[in-house]
């Protein structure tokens with residue numbers, strides 16, 4: 336039985352992940368953690384996941400170290416917000432708890448802190464900006480396609496729901512990195528985040544990145560390769576969060592086989608790297 340703790344437990348992803356864990360015969364939810372100062376402490380998590388009483392109470396993230404000591408999870412799943420996730424990862428790593436992290440919006444400095452925590456502690460970790468199988472195939476297609484179309488103009492467009500707090504999406508950032516690496520460009524040098532004013536003609540090297548926030552869009556990603564007289568569009572559209580949650584479940588089952596002390600991604604989980 337895999338003992339699972341979830342942080343961000345009452346969020347869009349956390350609550351959906353918990354609903355799914357409760358249906359898996361080889362998994363047991365042992366902790367449901369919410370933001371520091373949450374008014375939900377002590378409430379049964381079942382009240383927020385539509386599954387009736389579960390027997391697991393919401394706990395406060397400020398007590399995370401004690402919660403991990405008391406519940407002894409095999410893995411902690413985090414879908415929160417980057418600054419919080421860094422603290423959660425640090426506390427979990429120090430407690431020897433493996434990690435599946437889907438939170439996005441990490442700065443490079445925050446990501447380095449995360450790498451150091453995981454490297455020092457030797458815990459196993461899967462960290463991915465998008466856990467959907469289709470998106471990780473999308474990344475592989477981009478990696479193979481970009482060198483062939485290296486003289487085409489590349490633009491990345493992502494669209495998400497009005498509640499999303501970070502931009503551009505972690506998926507769009509990863510697509511930018513994949514294309515840059517595959518075409519010997521430095522992402523931080525070629526990325527153009529939106530355009531406004533008299534910008535002049537685009538350079539051949541630049542990669543435009545554009546974020547749409549509207550309605551209840553679950554997550555769309557489009558990469559344009561535009562040439563003379565034609566363009567190729569690689570598109571992924573998530574219809575529901577089930578696409579991401581299915582990947583989370585795969586990652587939870589994978590974690591025991593992950594390399595200690597190294598951040599692995601969904602390509603490793605799916606064996607397509």
Ligand SMILES: NC(=O)C1=CN([C@@H]2O[C@H](COP(=O)(O)OP(=O)(O)OC[C@H]3O[C@@H](n4cnc5c(N)ncnc54)[C@H](O)[C@@H]3O)[C@@H](O)[C@H]2O)C=CC1
Nearest residue numbers: 343346347348369370396415419437438439464465466579
């Ligand atoms: N990797 C993937 O496949 C996916 C990643 N995401 C990412 O997951 C993150 C969360 O997305 P949503 O669930 O839509 O957001 P949300 O805002 O619905 O949920 C976040 C939850 O985390 C809680 N929280 C904040 N700080 C916390 C802390 N220190 N400890 C415990 N809980 C804390 C909030 O109270 C909230 O309930 C975002 O970064 C998003 O980009 C979202 C979907 C898929």
Ligand SMILES: O=C(O)C1=N[C@H](C(=O)O)C[C@H](O)C1
Nearest residue numbers: 439464465499504505506554
């Ligand atoms: O916030 C979301 O909803 C999503 N965020 C992730 C990202 O930032 O790429 C993954 C997915 O697109 C949904």
